[in-house]
Amino acid sequence: MKEETLLSINGVSVAFKINGEFYTAIDDVSLELHRDEVLAIVGESGSGKSTLATTVIGLHNMNATKITGEINFQNKEILELSEDEFNDIRGDEMGMIFQDPLAALNPLIRIGDQIKESLDVHSDMTEDQKQARVHELLNQVGIPHPERVAKQFPHQLSGGMRQRIIIAIAIANKPQLIIADEPTTALDVTIQAQILDLLKDIQRENHAGIILITHDLGVVAEVADTVAVMYAGEIVEQAPVATLFNDAKHPYTRSLLRAMPTIDSEDDELYVVEGAVPSIKDMDRNSDLFAPRIPWTKPDVGHPVLKEIAPNHYVRGESWREFKFKDEL
Amino acid sequence: MWKTIIRRVLIMIPQIVILSALVFILAKLMPGDPFSGTIGPNTDPKQIEALKRAAGLFDPWYVQYWHWIVNLFHGNLGQSYTLKQPVVTVLGNRIGNTVWLSLLSLIVSYAVAIPLGMTAGRFDGSRRDRAITIFNYFTFGLPTFVVFLLGLYIFGYQLNWFPTSGTISINASGFFEETASRFYHMILPGILAGVLGTTSTVQYLRSEIIDAKSQDYVRTARSKGVPTNKVYSRHIFRNSLLPIAAFAGFQITGLIGGSVVIEQVFSYPGMGQLFITAITSRDYSVVTAIVLFTGILALFGSLLSDIILSLVDPRIRIE
Known part of the structure; x- marks a missing residue:
């Protein structure tokens, strides 16, 4: 019994411009992801897994990248979307979890405001509702004292806490598709397990599809x-x-x-x-x-x-x- | 925050003491003494010696230093030899002019440099970026006095748009008219100095923005679907301004120290011009006072920079 297809990648190739010439980084990749499914993409560094993920969420610098093929996400051809149209989807219907939890948070902005930014862009909640949602999200990702943490800056939190913040940002608008790029690489093993459980919980709640990028086969065996x-x-x-x-x-x-x-x-x-x-x-x-x-x-x-x-x-x-x-x- | 500031000010006290000793020793090392210029060739050497003794010049250096320091704390920096006025009065007359002029050029400098740096960084490699880089070569490469003289010649003498010297017109009377006249006198030197002072800010900002663009937190912001303009205004520019902010304290105090060249070219009676005049006429008491003053300013500049940085960067916030 297969769930409905959420994302289908058809013959996608990606080439980067280096010194005026294009070099192929992704060659003719086709994949399908269904609701409630965890698709793991594994490989060494340089195998193109992050490049593929970045392509799906449209974060390549288009001045130096050539993408061919089709990516269909919820019946939208996302490679044909304009930047504005893509911005409507990004952070709303799809969210991305990044690997280095310190570098991925803006050091000058309070945690709460960084999470709230997703809501600012995509929802028409009032300030109070947004505030409440931020606390709810922090709670959901297992952060104690959400009210206090929301007012803190990234450097005041531990690595595991920051990774949870990144997850909270990615899931703020209950995305259908979550792309997790090495979400546990920077964390120690006990925290890894907690983060993976958390991802699973979130998936169950929204019937989301997850693309999990990792080079850790232990993680793959556990969740994929x-x-x-x-x-x-x-x-x-x-x-x-x-x-x-x-x-x-x-x-x-x-x-x-x-x-x-x-x-x-x-x-x-x-x-x-x-x-x-x-x-x-x-x-x-x-x-x-x-x-x-x-x-x-x-x-x-x-x-x-x-x-x-x-x-x-x-x-x-x-x-x-x-x-x-x-x-x- | 306040505790740290107070602590930093307290640390400055020994620094200032060392600075003052250095300034004093340097002044003593300079050839001649205050009386060499004021005495005729027929004066009895015994009289000169008596004068020197009365002025304390035969006391051991530490006693002289002590007298100088005690006077310093009483706000007495001695007498200017050439202007025959207390040094404090001389400085007081000039410092206001310099503060206002430097404030204007600082504002002009940031008002020009920040938009230029932002544009160059955001659209790096574009035609706009290249034009800004060329502008930067000019502000960096052209000798300041050439630009000042050219500006003075064109806008002052040829076009007659701006006054060519001084700080205020002699005909001005009443508060409003005086203020307007002072401002009018500052415009040309202020703009020229400001524009020439943009080089490092533009260059810093440009490279900071190019660097920030590829940071992970910018990618995070984009992954939230934040529109590009907002990504720049909220995430990239703010982070890129940190090094500029860190430098602002030094910039402010550095300017108050006076710009020798611009004040000299525009015959603008400020600290810089006073410094040059004092050196050429061997007015030692004024020279030491200015050196000490700029030294103290530099110390405050570093404190000011730290305070500004701690205000904009939470990682450096001091509890």
Whole structure:
């Protein structure tokens, strides 16, 4: 039983202008997100996951970015919206949670006013109603003494508290879509769990869809329904969370899973995927992009394509059929 | 807040004592003495010695310093040798002129620099930005006295729009007329000095805005759907003005110290002109008084900067 589709991304590519030339950062990505679903996008730094999220909420500098493809959000083609029309949606129907909770808050403005700004833009509440809503939001994200905290400045709060403020800002207008860009990266593990629970609660309340961007597979296992693995700006594997953890196919996914430390691991050393994501300036889009990092495996010829190998399980290319880890050869 | 200000003022006392000692020693190191210029060649050397003894010049330096300090605290800065007036009176006549002139040029300077810096920063790389950068090269590169002289020649002598010297017209009478006349005399030097003083503010503001544009909190604001103009006015400009605000205290007191060049060119009787005249005529008591005064101003400038910054930046708020 699938819920209604909230967001569908169709063949979206994003290119950035660097020194007058465009370089592709996201290549032909298609994804769907339903209500009540948590879609996790995982990958290393530089794999394009944040770029994709920024594209959905329309925060790229359009003077230096070229976006092609279609993004349909609640029956609106959002790539065709003007800046003003997009501003009506941003912060209202979709909200974004950013990763660095100190940098993401304006140091000169009181917490309460920063949350209230979302309401100022999108609602016609009176000042008193806004005030009450701010306190309600602070309460909801688990901040004690909302009245006092609302009058404080960001630097007076701890990292976990600031992350809660960021969440309060993102959910102020009960958005249908919440994009969470590494919401727990800057936090310690106990706070992480609290923040994830909070996100789940908020989702249940509004039947929202969540795009969760992370490189932490532990977080994915805990909250995600569907997982898309990105490498070098393209999706290399996409599957329901259980499938992905039990039956991952693509060498990159398998490498990531293997690199994840487990409590009953017998190895003393952690598995390491050699090398790094290539910079977008030296990506050859007409090749198997992950192949250079597993040189012992025969690469796909040309540019491998994403195929559905089982219901809802997509894998890019064919090389995965032969893939073995180096020590299994 | 008040506690911190009081504490800072108390810390200033030893700083001022050290400053005064330095100024005093420097004054003593200067060749000559107050009597060298006033005595004829036929004066009996014994008489000169008696005069010097009476003035305390043979006392040990710390005794002299003590007398000087005690006089200082009584508001007695000595006598100007060339103007034959108490130094306090001489300074009092000039300081008002300088304060008003510098206030005007400061206002002009910010009124010109802030919009320019904001435009250049917001539309960096655009044609407007490049034009502003060129303007900046001019205000930075042109020698001030050249601009002042040109301004004086064109607007004062050729077009006759503004008076060419002094602070007030001799015909002015009555409060209103006098004030208007003073203002009229300030306009040309005030505007010229103000415009030439925009360079660093424009440049600072421009780079601060370019820097702020890519900050995470700006992205947060945009993610709330805040319209671009509001993002600038509420989030970017305010944060970009911090370094300007931090510098404002020094700027204000620095200007009160007097601008030597502009007052000299416009024959405007202020502190700067007094300083130059005092040095060239070896009027030591006036020179030491002005040096001490500007030194104290600099100390207050740093305090003022701290206060301004603590008012605009909550992170620096002092409890």
